[in-house]
Amino acid sequence: MMIPELPAYLTQLGGADYKGYIIGLFTLMAGLSRPFSGKLSDTIGRVPVMIFGSLVCVVCSLLYPLVSSVFAFLLLRFFHGFSTGFKPTGTSAYVADIVPFNRRAEAMGMVGLASTIGLSLGPSIGGWMSNMWGIHTMFQASAMFALLSVVILVGSMKETLQNRQRFSFKLLKIQRNEIFEPLVIGPMVVTFLTYVSYGTLLTIIPDFSAHLGVQNKGLFFTFFTASSIGIRLLAGKSSDKWGRVPILKISSAMLAVSMVMLAMSGSPNMMLAGALVYGAALGLNSPAISAWTIDLGDPMHKGRALASMYIALEAGIGIGAYLSAFIFHNDPKYFAITFYLNAAITVFATVYLMFIYPGKQRLRNTH
Incomplete structure (x- = not known):
């Protein structure tokens, strides 16, 4: 809900030159906290980890209206x-605990569908609420939605982790081998390369929309959502049937095409067409990546494997945010080069899957 409104909010505080930090700092903390969430998920349980994440949303949403300086905003x-x-x-x-192997990607696709609806319809709802009642009301509504998540977690979700431990502060001590799961390097590389573009979109699409005369800065994400919803209903099943890597080759190529379409956009219609292609590509990509990560990871450390993949995701989003803000620098003439650069980065994901990853697999099989 906040994404399209935060750049203008930060500008009002005097931080127009720090727009890239809106996504960058958020993803930096997310990435730094992943090893802890992975370890705690594998020790104290999945549900407590989810509750903590939702409670942070509640508290932070209520604190945004209280900040009055650029430093306080960025710290929050x-x-x-x-x-x-x-x-x-x-x-x-x-989800990995409760779903059979042969329907893993399908299940991840459905969870991703719900996530995509929230991530993508949220900006439109947030923009509408901010225009109607002001940004403070939007922040409060965001806190309410997060609180409903906590209510559901506490009231109706049974813990799935067997042999749970009680929380103790010694669990927060992370060993070197607990930072990431070496078995999922392949998914980590592909995740990083494909999510740089997502960080870019989160950072500059509000400005790009305004440049093209689109009043609702969240409209791009609405079209993105519609496309993603349509493809996710089939995406998981296709990955379970045809394999993770073939689907990821296709989705990576589609992501690159969408970036080229945005670079060439001179009208709202072309921009929204790019949003449709991007949504379809990400709808194919996300469940396949998640299922591939679980396939390759240690069954006893699912949390660690998934946290590793999410570290790569946050790194991609964060670098995309910083890089796009640096290149764009509030000058519309740099929109095209920003999108073209993201297309090139995404193309390398396809190159990795076609030529580099198979070679590493063959080398591993000879030892």
Whole structure:
């Protein structure tokens, strides 16, 4: 809900030159917290980790209206990243516990569908509420939605982790081998390369929309959602049937095409067409990546494997946010080069899947 409104809110505080930090600081904290959420998910349980992530959303949403300086805003944005660092890790591990192997990607696709609806319809709802009643009301509504998540978690979700431990502060001590799961390097590389573009979109689409004369800065995400919903109903099943890597080759190529379409956009219609292609590509990509990560990871450390994948995701989003803000620098003439650069980065994901990853697999099989 906040994404399209935060750049203008930060500008009002005097921080127009720090727009890239809105996504960058958030994803930095999310990435830093992943090893902790992965370890805690595998020790104290999936549900407590999810509850903590949702509670962070509640508290931070209520604090935004109280900040009055650029530093305070950026500090709050940094700590808000705990929410994404914890909630998706617990959720994905929970789903992996309850779903059979042969329907894993299908299930991840359905969870991703719900996530996409929230991530993508949220900006439109947030923009509408902010225009109607002001940005403070939008922040309060965001807190309410997060609180409803906590209510559902506490009231109706049974813990799936066997042999749980009680929380103790010694669990927060992370060993080197607990930072990430080496077995899922392949999914991590592809996740990083494909999510750089997502960080870019979150950062500059509000400005790009305004540049093209689109009043509702969240409209791009509405079209993105519609496309993603349509493809996710089939995407998981296709990955379970045809394999993770073939689907990821297709989705990576589609992501690159969508970036080229945005670079060439001179009208709202072309921009929204790019949103449709991007939504379809990400709808194919996300469940396949998640299922591939679980396939390759240690069954006893699902949380760690998924946290590793999410570290790569946050790194991609964060670098995309910083890079796009640096290149764009509030000058519309740099929109095209920003999108073209993202297309090139995404193309390398396809190159990795076609030529580099198979070679590494063959090398591993010879030892």
